[in-house]
Amino acid sequence: MGRYRVRVATGNSAFSGSNNQVQLWLVGLRAEVELGLRLRPARGQMEDFEVDVSEDLGPLQFVKLRKIHLLIKDAWFCNHITVWVFEQSMEEKEIVFPCYRWVEGDGIICLPETTAWMIRNESQGLFQKHQEEELKARRTLYGWVSWKKGIPLSVAAASEKDLPLDARFHEEKKVDFERTRVVGVTEIALKRLYTLLSSWNSLEDFDQIFWGGKSALAKRVRLSWKDDDFFGYQFLNGVNPTLLRKSSSLPTRLVIPPGTEDLKAQLERKLQEGCLFEVDFSLLAGIQANVIQGERQHLAAPLLMLKMEPDGKLLPMVIQLQLPGSDSPVPPLFLPSDPSLTWLLAKAWVKNSDFQLHELQAHLLKTHLMAEVFAVATMRCLPGMHPIFKLLIPHLRYTLEINTRARTKLISNGGFFDQAVNTGGGGHLDVLRRATTCLTYRSLCPPDDLADRGLLGVPSAFYAHDAVRLWDIISRYVQGIVQLHYLEDEVVRSDPELQAWCREITEIGLCKAQERGFPVSFQSRDELCHFVTMCIFTCTAQHSAVNQGQLDWYTWVPNAPCTMRQPPPTTKDVTLEMVMATMPNVHQACIQMTISWHLGRFQPDMVPLGHHKEQYFSGPGPQAVLNRFQEDLYTLEREIVARNESLDLPYEYLKPSRIENSITI
Numbered sequence: 001m002g003r004y005r006v007r008v009a010t011g012n013s014a015f016s017g018s019n020n021q022v023q024l025w026l027v028g029l030r031a032e033v034e035l036g037l038r039l040r041p042a043r044g045q046m047e048d049f050e051v052d053v054s055e056d057l058g059p060l061q062f063v064k065l066r067k068i069h070l071l072i073k074d075a076w077f078c079n080h081i082t083v084w085v086f087e088q089s090m091e092e093k094e095i096v097f098p099c100y101r102w103v104e105g106d107g108i109i110c111l112p113e114t115t116a117w118m119i120r121n122e123s124q125g126l127f128q129k130h131q132e133e134e135l136k137a138r139r140t141l142y143g144w145v146s147w148k149k150g151i152p153l154s155v156a157a158a159s160e161k162d163l164p165l166d167a168r169f170h171e172e173k174k175v176d177f178e179r180t181r182v183v184g185v186t187e188i189a190l191k192r193l194y195t196l197l198s199s200w201n202s203l204e205d206f207d208q209i210f211w212g213g214k215s216a217l218a219k220r221v222r223l224s225w226k227d228d229d230f231f232g233y234q235f236l237n238g239v240n241p242t243l244l245r246k247s248s249s250l251p252t253r254l255v256i257p258p259g260t261e262d263l264k265a266q267l268e269r270k271l272q273e274g275c276l277f278e279v280d281f282s283l284l285a286g287i288q289a290n291v292i293q294g295e296r297q298h299l300a301a302p303l304l305m306l307k308m309e310p311d312g313k314l315l316p317m318v319i320q321l322q323l324p325g326s327d328s329p330v331p332p333l334f335l336p337s338d339p340s341l342t343w344l345l346a347k348a349w350v351k352n353s354d355f356q357l358h359e360l361q362a363h364l365l366k367t368h369l370m371a372e373v374f375a376v377a378t379m380r381c382l383p384g385m386h387p388i389f390k391l392l393i394p395h396l397r398y399t400l401e402i403n404t405r406a407r408t409k410l411i412s413n414g415g416f417f418d419q420a421v422n423t424g425g426g427g428h429l430d431v432l433r434r435a436t437t438c439l440t441y442r443s444l445c446p447p448d449d450l451a452d453r454g455l456l457g458v459p460s461a462f463y464a465h466d467a468v469r470l471w472d473i474i475s476r477y478v479q480g481i482v483q484l485h486y487l488e489d490e491v492v493r494s495d496p497e498l499q500a501w502c503r504e505i506t507e508i509g510l511c512k513a514q515e516r517g518f519p520v521s522f523q524s525r526d527e528l529c530h531f532v533t534m535c536i537f538t539c540t541a542q543h544s545a546v547n548q549g550q551l552d553w554y555t556w557v558p559n560a561p562c563t564m565r566q567p568p569p570t571t572k573d574v575t576l577e578m579v580m581a582t583m584p585n586v587h588q589a590c591i592q593m594t595i596s597w598h599l600g601r602f603q604p605d606m607v608p609l610g611h612h613k614e615q616y617f618s619g620p621g622p623q624a625v626l627n628r629f630q631e632d633l634y635t636l637e638r639e640i641v642a643r644n645e646s647l648d649l650p651y652e653y654l655k656p657s658r659i660e661n662s663i664t665i
């Protein structure tokens with residue numbers, strides 16, 4: 001018995017309130033009581049009321065709530081319920097029941113209090129029963145489907161409309177996304193019209209459709225894209241810093257034609273000096289090229305060799321555009337000393353190939369589709385009271401919707417890949433399949449990946465430096481939360497939901513990825529922390545590193561052509577006509593620029609890393625861990641700002657303030 005003050009907090013997004021009435025129950029260890037209230041929750045409001053309860057409820061464990069609709073069903077977004085208990089001779093006690101979900105229909109929803117997972121064994125099985133019922137419902141809502149064979153599984157949803165309401169964009173996000181699409185489509189149409197009567201026979205003609213005003217760096221790209229150091233820089237710190245690796249030997253595919261022995265001597269000298277690097281696009285070899293509006297596009301599978309200069313510049317040394325084969329046992333090598341247009345076209349072929357592997361492997365597969373697997377497995381295996389659910393859920397916001405939109409608009413039949421990209425038309429799916437077969441756990445963990453690629457401690461590798469710093473900061477955050485909930489390794493080993501989550505990701509979502517180093521169980525807190533750190537890093541920092549740069553590096557189309565309309569050159573006499581006949585046409589270029597802007601632009605409702613408002617945890621312990629996380633991020637922010645001040649090209653993509661807390665675009 002005692003007096004209770006109850007606070008009902010409603011979300012702040014549009015339509016979060018409801019005209020339906022809401023009924024509440026308090027559920028204690030010894031009894032439960034219906035509060036007899038009928039409140040109509042209002043958007044952005046916290047509504048308090050007090051009740052005297054005659055029964056002895058015992059320690060509160062749940063709040064139950066139900067929305068009652070007479071005629072119209074009006075979904076309500078409940079943030080949380082907070083209860084203060086005033087009991088005789090005891091000071092006031094605050095108990096929080098997090099929700100952060102849509103309340104639809106008229107079913108009863110059960111909210112456990114925030115520390116429930118810690119006391120689940122002393123609750124006469126009440127929490128266990130709640131968890132089982134919750135997961136049974138979630139497994140119905142969030143199903144797996146194999147969208148295309150050979151790539152990670154996705155959420156079962158034919159379009160975003162089929163997703164559960166809790167996985168959907170909130171109104172502000174939806175309005176912005178749709179508006180941006182309309183702006184983009186209108187731009188494409190206007191630019192088509194504008195260029196109908198104009199020339200398209202010089203590289204400067206791309207100016208007619210260029211959106212330089214949206215990014216200072218994009219304007220710099222337009223001015224400097226032909227320079228070799230600017231070209232090399234992009235493999236370290238551009239929109240795709242994931243392919244560059246330090247050479248441990250001359251690649252076997254690099255067949256040196258007779259008469260170019262001095263090149264071989266230069267390469268070997270750089271190798272000995274430990275400053276030879278390579279980017280190998282062999283993954284593209286044999287991929288079927290797209291046919292766009294009846295015009296066959298073309299693909300290459302380049303090898304690029306580069307040398308790291310003492311001043312940190314990375315300069316291209318040689319480009320081989322095709323793998324040696326029966327029809328071309330000694331493919332021509334293109335050199336910086338070749339005629340300028342020949343060398344420029346060879347570099348353009350490298351950047352077109354980089355565009356394919358960046359968008360399909362580094363961006364779509366290794367961030368978006370990985371995050372989707374984490375999201376579906378989390379919803380299917382971890383109850384809302386589980387500490388790893390609470391830790392991860394802010395980093396999974398909107399991902400299922402943006403990925404579903406990608407499957408219906410971007411990589412679908414007739415999608416933007418089919419309309420404007422030379423791996424479109426089905427080749428893009430083969431690239432995804434090939435990339436999936438070499439998607440290792442190590443490649444998603446920067447300390448391992450960058451060590452394997454020989455990029456640790458390289459002074460001009462700013463992505464590498466910032467990625468390792470962020471990994472360490474996120475790792476400390478994850479360890480802080482894990483150590484509050486798992487007091488020894490045995491608690492990890494004996495957590496059935498956690499072990500099921502791990503298996504669901506590796507064996508189901510990633511299709512038996514244990515062969516690629518992914519775990520099928522966690523035997524220790526360290527193993528758990530490493531994996532959860534990888535999840536959060538992938539959903540935040542890594543996506544930022546490969547997404548934001550689309551606006552800066554892809555809107556000047558010649559710097560990263562989305563398609564190539566002529567075969568790769570096999571001789572050194574290249575003309576401007578050949579270059580312009582190879583580069584994307586006006587329509588394809590407009591699509592590239594529009595979508596690159598759509599995806600790379602700053603998201604107006606973005607939540608910066610570590611600054612989500614939802615409070616799934618409560619109490620001083622988790623709050624102190626989160627505070628430390630935010631402080632570490634702010635320290636890194638200041639470090640990066642200071643470092644960038646001395647750089648001609650600042651590296652901004654891993655500045656914490658620019659990293660979104662989840663994958664939403």
Ligand SMILES: CCCCC/C=C\C/C=C\C/C=C\C/C=C\C/C=C\CCC(=O)O
Nearest residue numbers: 181359363364402405406409410416592595
């Ligand atoms: C033609 C240039 C394509 C450039 C982008 C290619 C791949 C991007 C990789 C991952 C993107 C992931 C999610 C994007 C989801 C939806 C965006 C698709 C279309 C937006 C415009 C629209 O909805 O019509």
Ligand SMILES: [Fe+2]
Nearest residue numbers: 363547599665
């Ligand atoms: Fe993205």
